[in-house]
Amino acid sequence: MKRSIIRLAAGAATASFLAAPVDAYPIDCAILLCMAGGFPASAECSAAKAEVIRRITPWPIEPPLQLWRCPMSNGVGLVGAPDGGAGTVPPEVAAYRDAIELWSLSKYVTTGSGGRDIYVNISRSSYSPSGTFVRRPASENDLPAWLDTEIREHTGSPLMNEYGPGFRSIVFRMQDYTGAYSTEWISW
Structure with missing residues (x-):
């Protein structure tokens, strides 16, 4: 019994020396x-998708992809600052x-003595060529066909x-490496 415990302890000590430390990503x-x-099914991608959803809902909306916080392999972020800043993005x-x-979409319908009234609030956020995340007001005439389809579907x-x-x-809405677009509808 004593030899089993010693072997187990020696094995655990050896395993701890062989295991490489894992850094947080x-x-x-x-x-x-x-x-x-x-966003394939994995623990890391599920956490990444949850963080994107946390950033974009409900208010204030943060940039979903903050490249200045991603050092990749060179120890320096891909861009210098949240506003695009110094640095280049491949x-x-x-x-x-x-x-x-x-x-960001909201629609309220009210009924009064004069009939039904529709109140719509629409804004579009995207990245400018310099990398700044910009929010702009929009109208129903600005909706692209893909978004009209999403609205009808949901x-x-x-x-x-x-x-x-x-x-x-x-x-x-985002694009993957094949060029295909996918959308995520988040009601709140």
């Missing part, structure tokens, strides 16, 4: 890599960043239908 590096892969990385679109009616339901949502 910056979440923004995981977001970039997982986004490029379309074109293949900028393609993922620039394909991100974030739409609410059952077009945005300006006075008999359609009211809602509040964030719609996040």
Whole structure:
């Protein structure tokens, strides 16, 4: 029995010397890599996707991909500051960043003596060529066809239908390494 305990202790000590230490990964590096892969099923990509959703809902909206926090292999972030700052982003990385679109949508319908009134609030956030995350007001005329399809799919009616339901949502669109787009509809 005593020999078994000694062997077990020796084995555990040897294993601890052979195991390489694991460093924590910056979440923004995981977001970039997982986004490029379309957020495949893994613990790291699930955490990365959860962080993106936390950043974009409900208010204030943060940039979903913060490249200045991702050192990759050189120990320095891909860009110098949150506003784009000094530094360059490789074109293949900028393609993922620039394909991100974030739409904030809300619709309220009221009924009064004069009929039904629709109140809509729309804004679009995206990255500028310099890497700054910019939020702009938008109108129903600014909606791209893909977003109109998403609205119909999730609410059952077009945005300006006075008999359609009211809602509040964030719609996040991104592109993967194949060039395919995917969207995430987040109601809040």
